[in-house]
Amino acid sequence: MRFAQLPEMEAAAVPADGFLLDVREDDEWAAGHAEGALHIPMGQVVARFGELTEAVGERRVHVVCRVGGRSAQVTQYLVAHGLDAVNVDGGMLAWDAAGRPMVAGPDDAAEGAFVL
Incomplete structure (x- = not known):
């Protein structure tokens, strides 16, 4: 799903020290x-917008979900609320x-493979 004028970035291009916001459900996260x-x-x-703005500060937010639809909406x-965000x-x-x-x-404690 594509949104007009939505900032996007390839996964490989996200900086290693970039701020990543994962908007998937708990089971997907785990x-x-x-x-x-x-x-x-x-x-x-x-x-939880206040928590997010406090955590991100002035950095760019790289938003991720499973395939890109939910993260595009976020x-x-x-x-729209003034953050530098990219899908x-x-x-x-x-x-x-x-x-x-x-x-x-x-x-975040256990190393493991990504399970689809």
């Missing part, structure tokens, strides 16, 4: 995610395909 990402499921973004919301095109499927590092489990 199956595999980027280490250090902030996890706020899409349905909680509005309610990116559109964040941009990670292809989501975590593209992240995994690009060989980007991932961990599994709810707490």
